[in-house]
Structures are given as C-alpha cells and as structure tokens.
Amino acid sequence: MTSPNDQQQRLIDSTDGLHVVDAGAGTGKTFTVTRRYAEIVGQNDVEPADVLLVTFTNNAATEMKERIVGHCEYGMRDLSEAPIQTFHSLCHDILMEHGFEAPTHLGIDDRITGSTRILEDENVEQAQFREFIRQFSDAHPEYDDLFRAVTEPDELLGLLNQLAAKGVFPTTEGWYRNGEQHLDGDFAAFQDRFDELNQPRNGGSKQSRLRSKLGSYGRDKCYRPEAPAKADLRGERGTKQVPASVAQQVFDEDRAALQQFVHDVYYEYLEFALSRNYLNFGFLQLFAFVLLCEDHQLRESIAYEYTMVDEFQDSSEIQFKLALLLADTNNVCVVGDWKQSIYSFQYAAVENITEFEARLDRFVAELNADHERVAWEAQPITDIELIENYRSTQAILDFAEHSLVTPAASSDVVDGEAVQERMVSLASNAEYENSQIEAFSHEDEHEAVLTKLQEIVGNEDYQVEADDGELRCPEYGDIAVLTRTRDFGRELLATAEDYAVPMAYEGGIELFRTDPAKLLLAWLRILESDAERGWAVVLEEAGYTLDEVQQYLETEDYPSNMQTFKTELEALETVGAVAKRVCTRYGYDGATADVLLTTIQSLHSTTTVTRGELIRFIERGIESGQTQEVHASAGVNSVTVQTIHAAKGLEHPIVVLANMNERRFPPSGGESGTITFDEPIGIRQRNVFGEDHGHPHIYDNWRTDVLRTCLPRGYDEERRLLYVAMTRAESHLVFTAGETPNTFLEKLPVEIESVVPDVDTERGGGTTQANLQISVPTPDGPVGHSPHTLMRDDVFEAGEGGRGTEFGTQTHEFAEQYALGKDVAPSNDDERNVAALLDSLDGELRLEEDMYLPVTVDGEQVTISGIVDLVHIRDGIVEIVDFKTDLGRHGEEEYRKQLSVYYHVLDEWFGDRAVTASLFYTAEGERVGIEPLSRRELASLAGSVMAE
DNA sequence: TTTCAGTCAACGGTG
C-alpha cells in the first residue's frame, strides 16, 4: 500500500474530536493509524509527547514506532520516549514515577517504589497467592466455612483479577467508588434476562428455555433442607414457565457474608503483594487508575492532547476508563473490529466497541460523579469505516461473514439481522479473484490433511499471488493450518513428521504434556525406582495390550530389549544425556523434542540435576500446564501450524481450518470456578462439594444453580473465532473434519466432500522443521545484567568514528533475511561481506538466540542475559559469531567479555561439542577468533558492575 | 411433539 484510500484518508485527516473506527481484517489499519499519528505530530504545536497511542502488545508498539518513523519528521530516537505503548507499560511508567503513595488512596499503608517488581510469571504468582491464602485462612477462622467451599485457591486469584479488570477495588472499609454496585448486581437487569429466558416457545406449547435448562436442577446435588424441590421450582409436568417470583427469591439471597469474604481476601492480598514488593499486571492498572482518579493535579499534568487506542475490541473495562482519564481533550480515537474480539478470557470486553457510546456516557458520568475528571464533551462521535480489504479475495470475505450468523448447535439462536446490521462488509481489492473454498472430512483427519497439503502444493488450481503480482503455484510455505486447540496442532505435527511433510508449529505448546516428555518421565521413573507407572507407559507405547501390560507388571519380567535399554540409560551420567537418548530411541527429532532437550539442558546449567529432581520438575510442569514458546524459522519452506488465537493479525495465502469436529467449538468466555462475577448478577458461590468439603447439605446453595442458568452463555465469540480464522486467508480456504463435522461446518454453505487419505511419503519435500529459535527459560535469580550492562560506562567505551547503531541494525536485518532464505540482495559492502560469510557456513544456523547464564556473585545467584547474533552448528562444533560494524570502532577486549557470556551458555547447552567464539567485522569481512574469559573472571566483572 | 434422564467430552494466552 503506498497511498491511502478515501476512508483511510478521511481517518488520517480527522485528527480532532471523538472517532470510532471500524477497521475490519486486512483494511490497512496499522498503515492508517501510523499515517494519522504522523499527521497529528506534523502540526506545529504538537509533539510526540502529546500523543498517546495505545497498543495491546509490545510487538505492536514496536511495529507502530518503526512504521511511523518513515512518515514523519521524527526519527526512532525521538520516538523512543514517546507514549506509544501498552496500557500495562504506561501504567507501569506512571506508577514508577508518581505511584509512591497510590496504595494509600485505598487505605493501604504501604508504598510503591522503584524496587516494586512486576510478577510476570503466573505460576510464580500462584505460588505466592497460595502462601497468602494459607496465612489468610489461619488468621481468619471465621471464614472456615467458606474456605471449605474453595478447592482451588487459584480460582480466587482469578476472581480478584476479574474484579480488577472491571474496576472493582477494595478499600479499608468497603469498596472503592461505586464498586459495591457491581457486586450487588442490578436486579432490574437480572429480571430482564430472567424474563427473556422464561418466555414459552412455539406459541406456548413448549416450555421456556429457562425451565428447560433447569431440568437438571438438583441432579447429583445436595441442597439445604429449605431449598425448593425441583417440582416446586419448575412447576409440574406440563408447566411451561418458571414462576416469576423465583427471580426475586433467587436474587434476594443475602450475599453480604460472601462479599465480605471476597473483600477481605482482595484487600489483604493487595497488602500482601505490596509487602512482598510485587504487583501483578492487573494491580498495575488498578493502582494507576486509583492514582489518576484521586490526584487531580497529576492527572491533568499527564493527560494527553491526543489519544488513540488500537485493537480496541481487546480492551477491558478498566482500560476504557483509563483511556478516559488519560485524555485531556475529546481528541480520542478508538480503532478496532468487534468481529475480531476473541480474547474475553483475557478480560477483553467486546461491548467497549459494540456499545461504545452507551459505555462512554456511563463511564464519564461515573468518573465525574464527585469531581469533574473528564472535562470534555463526550459528543459528537464520528464513525469511520474502513471497508477496503487488501488481503483476501471477495469470495473469502463474503464466505467469512457466514460464520458470524451460523448457529453453533441445534439449540443455538442467532439474530442474523442484528448481526448483519452491525456488520461492515468488506470489499476486496485483490488483483485476482481465484478462490477455492472447500471442505472435506475423513476419520483419519491427520492423513487427510497431509494428503490435501500435498495435493495443493504445485497445483495450478490453487495459485497464489507472487511478490511481483503475478500468479504462481503454491509451496508448502504458503499454507497455514489453523486449529482451535494446541493439541490437534501438535498431533498433526507428529503425523507430519512420520510422513516427512514439511511442517512447523508456531506458538505455545504445553511441553510437558507432549509424548516425548511423557516417555522421558516414564523412563526416569523406571531408572529411579522401577516404578510400575513408568513401565506401564513404556509398554503401552510399545504396543502391548492392557492384558499383556498387566502380565508384565505382575511378573516384572520385562521384554529384554527394554531391559537392555534401561541398562544403557543407567550408564549415562547426566539426565540431559538420558533425555537425548530417550528422544533418539523413539525417533523424536522435531521441534518439540528440541525444545524439551533445550529446556532440560538449561536446567542443569545451574546445578547437576538428579533424576528425582527432573521427575518432580516434569510433574510440576504437567500439573501447571506450563507452556513453552516454539518458533519455526520463517525461511524454511514448510506449512505453519498454529492456533487461531495465535494467528490473529497474520495472513496466509492458503488457510486450512482443521479439526472442525463435533463438539470442538465449545462456548468460550464461560465463567467457571468457585466464585465468579457477572455484572447483573453479582458474586455467586460455588455449588459443588466433594467429600473434602465437609457435609454438602450444610454449605450448598440452590440459588447459585438458578443464577448460573440465567448467565448469558453463547457462541458469539466462537463465531468470531471462526471469522478470524477465515479472514487470515488471502486466496484459498479449506475446512477439514474427522468423522463427524461440527454444526458450524455443516451449516456453512460449502459442500463437505470425502477424500481418500493417501500421503505420498516419497514426495518428502524437506525436513519437518529446522532452524528453530528457542527461548530458554530463565533460571532462578535476578535477571537483567546483559553483557552490555557489564560493559557500560567505564568498563566499556565506544571508540571514535563509529557509524552508529542504525547501521548495525540494518546489517543485522539483512543477515537475518538472507540466512532465512528470503529473497534479499546485498546492497552495500557490509551486506555483501555478510552474505559471503553466510554462504560459507554449511551447518545449521540459529539467529538472534536468547542466552541466559547463571553465575554466582558474592554467594548470590545472578543471571546474565543477552542475545547472540548467529550460532552455527555443524558436526561436533558450535560456532558463535557476533557481528560488529568495523574494526576501528570498539576495542576487541570489550567484545571479548561480551562473547564470553555466550560462550559459556553454549558450552553448557552443547556439552558434547566444541564451542568457539568469533567476531565478524562486516565492513572488512574479517573474522576474528576470541579467547573467552573464564566464568570466574566473568563473575567478578559482574560483581564490580552490580556493586555500583 | 415435548420432556426427561443418561452419556460424553470439554479452549484460547498478552502484559
């Protein structure tokens, strides 16, 4: 895109006043937003510091900055301090600078200081929270009854985060501002919902949905004696409605005790977190909001002349309100697409955008109730719609709209007209209109998908647009398989490995729940204690029937080849070696095994991990469902597999939407757990009690069951998820299912064909995945000392005559693209030298590798972190290469310190290979070997810098 | 045709 279309231009020019922008998929939103930003800061009296641009990910913020630089007078350096950031990082900045006394506004006698950390890891926070709950329940015997109803303390933490995202905060005495209103719920709203659900159907011959849903009232439950009997609540057979009085009866439940409980947990947890000197992401926004609300002077000094929020459909209630407090004028522009709101589980409120005006008025009124905080006119609101789509063919755009009106189940009702009315249809401006949209199902879905992939590659019927605008036959790299679940993607990947179809998974996987991890765990257990549950897994994997497994377990006379393997494993010295051997035996050589091995390698870098420790580590990983990021290298010509959520914002010429199977699109955004929160209904209490909860009839609460029945729980977000998946496709769209397609697929206007899976194993097409970029989990201990930190100031000094970082960045960029096989030609001497170097390396290349090296400084564990430019792996040797611009710029001695860190990290990762380190000077094309410093020397260096 | 009781299989991941 070089010049804006009419709607885009209108948005770019409309810098002043309230704007709501409906920017559908592929309409050039980022392009337009960045141009608008440039337009705003291009005005005489406006500086970047006056313009707030909020994004939802750090990546998006970086991309925005990079793209803005090209279009305005400001360079990267001018924008580095500009408020182009996420809500979270903005709140963090505000609190770090002005948040010292923020907790006191809630009555908490503690302070936020520069040393207050952000707990990023949820597992770490959960551990803290569990400890807090132990203390709390000991200190509050009056809540024993309630605690008996809480199985998982983590669910309570979930509730607190949910409340924080809705702007409900506790104070010493009660609730902050109008928080209590939210908790009490709104009876009128509840009754509306109740009545609507309670309408008889089919002209009165069929019972209401509410009565139908209450059909399982009391099933497997044990209510208190005073609870109404099922027949009393629903009426006898033949009754069509639940009595209207039930609404009042249910809603009038006294929830004061429950509220007090939640309040005390919430308030004391805030105190606990502050006393431990940490905040979570939710609390970051909580305190920033409180601060901006209370400190009028501060708010006015911070508030921005222009405010833009990107991806507004992903914003939460508190973020909407924060935006209002941060806006100094009504030059507020929100950009988003309600059709792509799929993150309710991250507290995104699609209503922020679908009911923008109503929410704006309500929030402004709330904020201004006792003091004028939002001093500007909340009107008029100008709507701008971007309708020109630059990604997909018209056929795909039209087809995708069907997903938004397709019922997901026989009982599901969609108001198609209302949806259509709200929908801004997109107009494709694709050069070619050659689209295949098809569907098929087969019980061996994996094989069927692979067959299809092979059929597509090189097929003229599936031509895609090449870079030069012409049509060309598709390659593996043009195809993405999108699925709802990680599991399916992982399984498909495993099948692809079997058939040597080039495929790579992209995104988070639950590493310890994968087959390689399970088998490794099994063998570790066998080695440790000849454990039956180890043998059972191994035997089952080997294909023995349950009876045979049983037989072996009883006699303990295991197959001889397994005994031999066990002996072989016993001889190995480290768990890392055991892991490698197990993976090799079972032929796991793909991405998953790679990440598993790397993770284990990174573990034993701190200490020598024993088998028992590794067993517990894997068990904990399985329990917590810990995920690891896996990235495929972009340059490899392979099919991408990812979840729909992970694919948001991306585009692929050909999209295969797989696993469209029965019951595979359950309602999302569902509220589950002990105690949850819903605006019209308020807090509700757990209704299920296991044996460990004491006597059920004492604690159970029948009202909960009825309340829950009235919660809206629909498939809207699932429909949007489908929509997002489909609009990723540029040219072709294929739906696949196993035996039975789900209702979505059945009702979409596409014929479901049958296929005969026939994967051509000869065809191959390359390795399954290669060149993975792996982020190794950070070891324990404070992080943040990069090699550069070690060398700053007096330790490291830049020489004269350097050509600046911008130059280096460009060369790095080129190196990356070139190594990845992208079609880039060197444009200067530096790049030509880099190209020559890369051409001369024939092993596996890894680029931009994250490195973490734990060292001990004065008895304290410290982690040195950094990124190394290039790692070259070939038989028996691992080479680290770091790019530098030219020989004259810096002292080699300084680089030596930096590279030494990487050297030691890799030395541990690749215990069995020789590691070398070298510098490559791009200007001269000269490569210089580096003799690394010892670990002790590094540690003392780190110590001297940290002491400052 | 409507209602009921029993069965089956249950997700996504930024800051």
Place this chain on the structure above:
DNA sequence: TTGACTGAAA
C-alpha cells in the same frame, strides 16, 4: 462441572 446430544417416555 457443564451443556449438547440421544433415545425413550409422556
């Protein structure tokens, strides 16, 4: 737990 689906009963 939860809700859709299934087949049998009313």
